Amino acid sequence: MKYISVFDIVGPSMVGPSSSHTAGAVRIGLLARRIYGRKPNWVKFTLYNSFAKTGKGHGTDKGLVGGILGFNVNDVRIKDSFKYAKEQGIKIEFSMKEDFSRHPNSVDIKLYNDSSMTVSGNSLGAGEVQINAINGFNVDLRGDFPTLLMIYKDQPGMLWKVTKFIQDANINIATLHCERKDKGQEASTVICLDTLLPDELVEKINTTPGIYTVRSIDMLEK
């Protein structure tokens, strides 16, 4: 069981009003930005269910945009995140939907620049969040470990090549989760690590034949 710290109870330091609808929204935005890996110039958010219904009063929209801008959960600029997004030339769009097959607090984030990516997340309560899909792949990424995300061609030896790099750097793997769309098509793997991979290692993995996308995603601040 996860250790519950005194600082989970007295804390976190955050902007209000809601740990699930505000701090959670910021964290989903932060993870989406880290997964996209660069500054987007256009972001489309689709809010679902409770996020859509009560998001305005909770500043869910401002929180999500603040996260995309890289603001932490206690950054008072979150209140004015739309203004900061405009200053940085990032176009923001929101739409609302009801879909009760989805989590009550969920969002799809479509990020555009030279290429586009769709990241879906849920706010689980008490500021805990989960990214549950990236470009249609099911994942479970919670920002509680330094994480390596890869999308690659489904062929023999791919995992071995990558885990070998990680072993050579003497970095321990905490958990590993694989998915694929169809045999021989695209596959995805999410690896949670005890240490963030050094940049040169990420670059090595990136240039491995058959790898389409690699992201090294640092854990969220407590």
Add this chain to the structure above:
Amino acid sequence: MSNIENFQELQELSRDNKRFYDIFIELESAKLEKSRNQLNDLMIAHLNDMRASIKQGLKNPQLSVSGMSGTDSYKVAERYNNGKNLPMNKLFGKILSYALAVIEENQRMGKIIACPTAGSCGIVPAVVVAYAEEFNIPEEKQINSLFTAGGIGKLIAQQVPLAGAVAGCQAECGVGSAMAAAAIVELMDETNDMVINAAALALKNTLGLVCDPVAGLVEVPCVKRNAFYAIHAVSASELALAGVETVIPIDEIIVAMKQIGYLMSPDLKESSEGGLATTDTGKNIAQKLEQLWFDNK
């Protein structure tokens, strides 16, 4: 050091009158791999944020978007700054207005310390800061009281997730009140048994508290509830300091709390599908806000 599972274990560890904050600081130091000084610095930063949220809240009386809250801390502070023939002392007025100030600041997207949650963030800061000011309590003791309060909250959280959606408001303002009651006894330098009794008495008297926020917002009944439960913590601490003891041990109260949370209808657990949220006025406010939100997009 292995984790402390419940209050019985905590009481065993403190048998030679070791203070609870010392025990929790040792535990955190082992688990988070941080020195005592680092942990102290973290808590001082949190205390400073708490003080800042009180200040900011008091000088910023603005109604929220919904119009349901935002000026109550100012009204109470005015009464206690200027009122004559006040039946209660300055400490009482400070606790009420400080709790309101923090939770109002939370509603307007100001910076707060979740304690234990954002919806209950006014209770612990209000009592710690107000007592410290009125009794000239040094900062070190305030920090210690926050470690004790946090430790108490942690032991409860290990049994019941502290979220209105899981166990109702007893798990938010209820726990905040138990933490605050414990903090007061710690600030007054009294015994470990009194700390536990204060927490137990406060918690016991919040059992069954539902989470039925109007329009799903952290405003009605949350804002005023923070003020009420800060004073509730004072009552619990006063009882404990007078030697009143809980009949039901705190570990068993937590079992009851968990059971009550489980039996509570989902309509009354942060879904806004029952209670105050579905009164005629509650529904009207929710409808108006939803319209506003969709119109703007």
